[in-house]
Amino acid sequence: MSTSSSHIIAVIPAYNESKRIRSVVEGTSKFVDRVVVVDDGSSDDTATVAQRAGAFVVRHGENCGAGAATMTGIEAARALGAEVIVTLDADEQHDPKDIPALLQPLLSGQSDFVFANRFGQRNRIPLIRRFFNAVGNLVTFATTGRWVNDSQCGFKAFGPRAVAEVRIRMSGYEFCTELVRESVQKRWRVAQVPIKVLYSQYTLAKGQSFANGVKTALRILLRSFLR
Amino acid sequence: MLPITPYQIITPLISLLAIVYAWSLVAKQKKTIWEGGLWTLFWSAIAVIALFPDVLDWLTLVTGFKDRQNALVITFLGVLSFIVFSLIIRLEELEQRHIKMVRSMALKDAEVEKKAQ
Numbered sequence: 001m002s003t004s005s006s007h008i009i010a011v012i013p014a015y016n017e018s019k020r021i022r023s024v025v026e027g028t029s030k031f032v033d034r035v036v037v038v039d040d041g042s043s044d045d046t047a048t049v050a051q052r053a054g055a056f057v058v059r060h061g062e063n064c065g066a067g068a069a070t071m072t073g074i075e076a077a078r079a080l081g082a083e084v085i086v087t088l089d090a091d092e093q094h095d096p097k098d099i100p101a102l103l104q105p106l107l108s109g110q111s112d113f114v115f116a117n118r119f120g121q122r123n124r125i126p127l128i129r130r131f132f133n134a135v136g137n138l139v140t141f142a143t144t145g146r147w148v149n150d151s152q153c154g155f156k157a158f159g160p161r162a163v164a165e166v167r168i169r170m171s172g173y174e175f176c177t178e179l180v181r182e183s184v185q186k187r188w189r190v191a192q193v194p195i196k197v198l199y200s201q202y203t204l205a206k207g208q209s210f211a212n213g214v215k216t217a218l219r220i221l222l223r224s225f226l227r
Numbered sequence: 228m229l230p231i232t233p234y235q236i237i238t239p240l241i242s243l244l245a246i247v248y249a250w251s252l253v254a255k256q257k258k259t260i261w262e263g264g265l266w267t268l269f270w271s272a273i274a275v276i277a278l279f280p281d282v283l284d285w286l287t288l289v290t291g292f293k294d295r296q297n298a299l300v301i302t303f304l305g306v307l308s309f310i311v312f313s314l315i316i317r318l319e320e321l322e323q324r325h326i327k328m329v330r331s332m333a334l335k336d337a338e339v340e341k342k343a344q
Contacts, residue, residue, distance in 0.1 A: 038333075058337040060329050068326045072333055079339040145261030171326055185259045 008032045008103065009082035011073030012055070013066050013154075014090035018044040020202075024088070025053035027096035031103075032086060036076050040069040046090075056080070066154070067175025071168040078163060085158040091202065094155045098195040105191035106159040112188035113162045113179075115148050116155035120194025129199075140177045146184050149192055152176045162188050174219050238277035242270040 010032040014021050025035050037050035041063035051057045058076050060069060070087055077085050084106055088094040098116065105111035118125060119133070133152055140151040156179065158166060165186050170178045183190050249266035252258040258266075276282055287297070 056337070058333045058339070060333050062329060064326050064329055068330070072330045075330065076334060076337065076339050079334070143261075144259065145264075169323060171322060181259060184261070185256060 007034075007081050008084045008086065009077040009080060010035045010086045010088065010099070011038065011070060011077055012036070012050075012088055012090050013038045013040055013069030013073060014042065014046050014050065015040040015063060015066075015069070016042045016044050016046060017090040018042070018046045018049045020092045021046055021050045021055075021090050022053045024090055024092055024096070025050055025055045028086075028088065028099070029054055031096055031099035034077075034080060034082075036073050036080070037090070038069040038073040038076070040064060040066070065171035065175075066173055067168050067178070068171040070154075070175060074158075074163070074166060074168070082163055083160050085163050087154060087156050087158075089154045092200070093198055095196045095198060098155070098193075099157075102155065102157045102193050102195070105193065106157055110189065111191040112159040113183050113190045114157040114159075115150060115190060115192045116153050116195040117150040117192045118153055118195060118197040119150055120192070121196065123197045123199075125197065125199065136177070140180050143177060144181045144184050146180055148180050148190075151180050153195075155195060159188075162186075170219070172219070235277050239274040242274035242277075245270045 008031075010028045012021070012024060012028065012035065014037055017024075021037065025037060028035050035055040037047070037055040037057050039047040039050065039057060039059045041060045047057045047059050056076070058072055060072065064072075073087070074085060084103065086099055086102060088096070088099075094116070102114050102116060105114050119130075133150060136152040137148065137150070141147050152173070154176070162183075165188075166179070166182055168175045168178055168182075182188070246267050249258060249263050249270075253260055253263040
């Protein structure tokens with residue numbers, strides 16, 4: 001696969017992110033051919049702001065969850081001819097400057113799917129976040145049999161094979177674990193790349209609550225057993 | 228040696244069928260090898276308990292249930308939980324259908340196909 005001919009599309013699921021989506025879209029546009037923003041039923045101007053910033057916007061009529069919005073973005077990207085897809089969060093947590101590093105294993109043909117790893121380099125991550133992520137990693141390992149250092153990170157990259165084969169069925173945050181399962185089931189070659197993470201009061205406040213985390217873990221375990 | 232009851236014949240057979248079915252799903256790539264392993268463990272445990280009921284005595288000792296009757300009640304609670312969880316999964320399937328509709332409407336409204344050209 002040649003680097004120059006690859007059609008790279010970024011998918012950004014967004015819910016009520018009108019204050020931050022512009023900078024995320026503008027920052028991401030520098031590293032990809034096109035940016036697709038999925039407005040997941042926001043009650044603010046997220047879609048309008050994203051469109052003005054140059055993104056291709058797909059709007060959910062109502063809030064369906066991060067997993068559902070990501071899959072909608074992937075379907076839109078496929079239809080737009082994407083060969084490589086990068087997904088990232090809309091809350092400025094991820095630095096778009098990490099996109100080239102994330103794409104490198106795909107463009108060199110070494111991997112089909114890349115996980116970003118917020119714990120792979122020195123990042124100021126609150127202890128409680130580290131704890132939740134460790135629990136997420138353990139639940140993911142218990143249900144998929146694959147250990148991923150940062151299984152719950154929304155920053156990921158899909159190579160041509162993964163773009164063609166991926167199918168996310170989980171609507172909420174548990175889609176991150178489902179993607180690990182997809183990588184096991186479909187035997188994708190995976191890589192893990194250390195990235196920077198930018199936590200602010202806003203991103204911390206927007207994160208999952210403990211109750212949500214427990215609910216997500218239970219859903220993952222149940223689904224993997226009853227599937 | 229105690230005579231073997233019909234329950235002790237039927238249950239291991241059902242377990243065996245369930246294990247074969249789970250691995251057929253693995254072969255069709257609908258389940259992962261890991262999930263196949265989890266199911267094998269689960270159904271093997273059911274078969275072992277049916278074939279060697281004395282295992283329950285050991286379980287009661289380990290878990291603190293005072294007698295087999297208590298263990299039976301707990302087992303049925305487990306079965307009920309399984310049914311509730313199945314209903315949850317069914318509800319999620321309905322949710323997925325709903326999401327599919329929202330998605331197809333969103334992609335249609337965005338005129339993705341047109342913009343791709």
